[in-house]
Structures are given as structure tokens and as C-alpha cells.
Amino acid sequence: MSTSALAEAPGSEALPTPPGPPGLVPRVLARARSRRRSRVDLPTRLAFGFLVLVLLSAVFAPLLTPYDPLVGDISQRLLSPGSPGHLLGTDEQGRDIATRLMFGARLSLLAAVLPVAVASVLALACGLIAGSRPGLLGTVLMRVLDVFFAFPAIMLAIGVAAALGPGLHNAFGALVLVFTPPLARVVEAATRHVAGMEYVQAAQLTGATRARILVRQVLPNVLPPVLTYAASLMGVSLLLMAGLSFVGLGVRPPTPEWGFMLGSMRDMIYTSPVNAILPGIAIFLTAVALNVVSDGLRDAADRS
């Protein structure tokens, strides 16, 4: 009987391991098992696919539409979705809504990612210092950040953006300020937990510097929960940025951004309700997709 026939025979798992590098077969099997465990579920993949589509439409918007997102034809204003040449209709100034949604996705996606990314870096710095130095420095640092917990996120964002003045950079800055304290709290708690582990104490005994221990031993174990939490904040960031633009504290007209588009068309809600809510639908779907993807990634990370 040939080797291949043996391999296909019932009960072949009891056969000796075929010749090859030692440990190769178990390694491959373990890798396959690990891939199965870490595979993300269908809703996550669908949501991720949707986000990729939004991203691609934002990046390649100039190639996908013949219209200028800033210039409209007043004779074509408030055309219904499905009108010839305007798949999603036109806005109050006759600009193509689909075009503005695609161009607006650039800022909206950036608003979902950039403030959270910057806040994560700041939070890592604050949380690692506070978590690894629980004395006066750590206490003062965390108590200062705790002050920001006294305000609801949206109120804090509006307050800071209003104090800094309207504008994209100030709105981003406000969001960074909103997200840094809760992220720093997660980093600090994770750092305290990891710093108490015996492998960190063993690292101290090797004579390594505090910075080296933080970077090599603590940080890799702190990152996963922080990244999971940061991912869950991206949907919130998108919504807050849309909210700031809606009330006039975000982008300046006529820059396309979903929150601003929703705000500028709110007066049309009774005359052209479908046109008016289209930016809201884009915000809703993208925020949901971001949340589903972050939940799915967290579950996949837990399984693996």
C-alpha cells in the first residue's frame, strides 16, 4: 500500500508522523488551529468590507465622479435620488450629494481615526508613567486627567472646540482632549497589572533600565486592551466630529464633511427629507461598521 493510500485510510491519524523536519507537522497544525480560532465572524467581515468601500470611494473620489464637490448648479438644486446623472440627488446648492459624500468621507474617516490615534499615543505615555510610578507623579497625573471625566464627552468636545474657535484643527484637538483621559485610564490599569507580574520583576533583576523594561516587557502586554478600546472609540469619534461640524464648530463651508452636510441641509428636512438624511445615513452606517469591526476584532483577539 502506498503512503498516500495509508494517509487516506480510516484511522490514519494513528499512523506515525511522515518524515520531515522535526516538529513541522505539529507546527503547521497549530498554526491552522490558531487561524481558525482567530478567524473573524461574518458580520465583522461585512462591516470591514463596507469600510473598505467607503475608504476606496474617498481615496478615488476624483476618478469616480465627474462633479466638483464644491460647485453646484442652482438650477439643479434638490433633485431627488435617482435623478438622471445624480444617483443620490443634489443638495440645496445643486451639488451632487454622492460626490460630496465621497469627498466628505475623507474628512469623516480621518476624524474617526486621527484623534483616537493621537489620543492613544498621549494616553500610552501618561498611563505607562502613572502605572509604573504609583507615587506622587503617577497620582498627580491621573487626578489631573480625572478632572475631564467630570464632563460628558459631547459637552467637553463642544466646550473645548468653542473655546478654541471653529475649525478643523481645533475640532481635532478637542476630540484628542476628550479621548485621552479614558484611554490613559485603561493604559494605567493595564500597566499596573502587568508591572506586578513576575516576568517584569525578573526583568528588573537582569539590571535592565526602567525604560527598557517598559518598552520591551510592559508595552507589548498593555497594547492589546488599549488597541481594542481605541478601536471602539473610532465610531464615537466619527459621531462627535459630525456633531461638532453640525453645530458649526468643525469644518468651514463649503468643505464637504458628513456632519456639516447634515447641518447645512437640516432646513430641507420637510421639503426633501430623503436628500436631507443621506449624510446621516452615511454617518450611521459607518459608525455601526466601525463598532462591529472593533467588536469582531476584540472577539477574535480573545479567541486567539
Place this chain on the structure above:
Amino acid sequence: MTGPPILRAQGVHKTFRSRDRSGRRHETAALRGVDLEVPLGGSLAVVGESGSGKSTLARILVGLDAPDSGTVHLDGVDFPASTGATRRALQRQIQMIFQDPYRSLNPRMSVRSALRFAHHAEQPGADADEACRTMMQLVRLPESYLDRRPHSLSGGERQRVNIARALIARPNVVVADEAVSALDRSVQADILNLLADLRRELRLTLVYITHDVHTVSAVCEDVLVLHQGLVVERGRAATVMADPTADYTRALVAAAPTVDRPLVTVRPTSPPVAGVPS
């Protein structure tokens, strides 16, 4: 084999302070004037029940905790009082093997990375691969395990990696804090054999912290018995274990479960095979 004292503790006191829910202060004296001395190449077992202060003493000896009063001299230098580069240089001379093999290896580091980290701290910039391979041979693990992560290792294998990590810093003194208590009986014997062999091969000074009095004579020449932070008896391990003079030591020996055959009998016949769980 033995030489001048490399590790000496004198009058070590340590008290832990805490508050209960009603805000009342509580003080627990973990160590009350402990003296000990271990000669270069010697071995000392510290035995006692849970809460006797063994682990606190171990942490103070390796520098993880500072004593409230008293001194610890390592190679003639006041170890807790040292700072900066002197402290780091001294620190490498004394290493610890921790109790829990499941918490003492970084789950996100391969065995190679863990060993390289410990070696790099000793010789910044040095290529540590050769040292890693040597350590794997010393602790009787195959070189292929260097690329494994802790979750794919058994408890005994993890503890061997812990020993390798402690030894790669080339210490003079190793403190084994209940290093086998989290392992099953046969693996305990393997690890104790390994420790005894390594001590001989590398002329290590060993401080062996344990509550298991049966293993004391097999591993160490001297013993120190701790009870509620006080040294109640000390002497040659074989003598103290066979004929204890202190009531507490007698009770400790009498309370220990007995076995029908000597513990240190299981020796590995060959190194574990790559890919096959031991």
C-alpha cells in the same frame, strides 16, 4: 567547594502596613531580625510554613523589596543601599527563580527573546544567540524550543526556561523561591535534580526557599527555619531534618507528608522531542 560569604543579611526587619475597610491600621511583622550567611558556592534552604516570611526574605535578598532595617551585603557591598550603575552591576550577580512558572514568563515573548533580553542586559550589544543555545543545553531543553512561546510549554518546561533566564545573566547567587511548588511531584524531582546538577557544574550559590522539608536535604547543605519572621533553628540540613531541636521544626517535620521512596529518583533519560508535549 565553599568559600568566603558572598551573601550576608544582618538584623533584617520588614513590616507590612495596611488599613482595613474601617480605616484602622494593621501592621504585620514579616521579618524580625533575620541573620543569615551563605558562603560562595554554598547552599542554604529557608523553610517555614506559609506566612513565615520566606518569600519576603527572598525578595529582600534579591533586591525586589527593601528591608525596614538591617543590611544585606552581596559580595561585600551593601546591596539595598547601592544605586545606579553599581546597583545594576550588583543586581546581575543575584537572580531569582520564581514560584509560578505561568506568571514568570512574558506571554508575548518567545523563549529566545526572553533569554536575549536577560543576556542583553548583561552585555549590551552582544550577540546572545550562542548563549541562548548554551543555556538550553544546560537546562536540557532542545534548541527548537527557543522559538516557542510560553503557552506552548508545560509547567516543567517553563520552569526550565526560568532557570535558563536566571542563569544567562551569569549570577553568583540564585534564589529559588518555591521554585517547584507549582509543579507536580515527578516534575518537581526533575527540576530539583537539574538545580542540584547546575549548582555543581556552575559552582552556584543557592538559596532555596521552600515549605517542603522533604526536599531540603536533597538540595542544600545548610538550613534555616523561619517561624513568624524569626529564625527558630539553623544548622546542617541533614542534621536539622533528622534531629530537630526546636519545637516548631519538629512540628514542621512531623506535619510533612511522608513518601515510601526517596523523592529525587526521576531523572530525564533523554531531552524532550521537538513538537511532542512532555
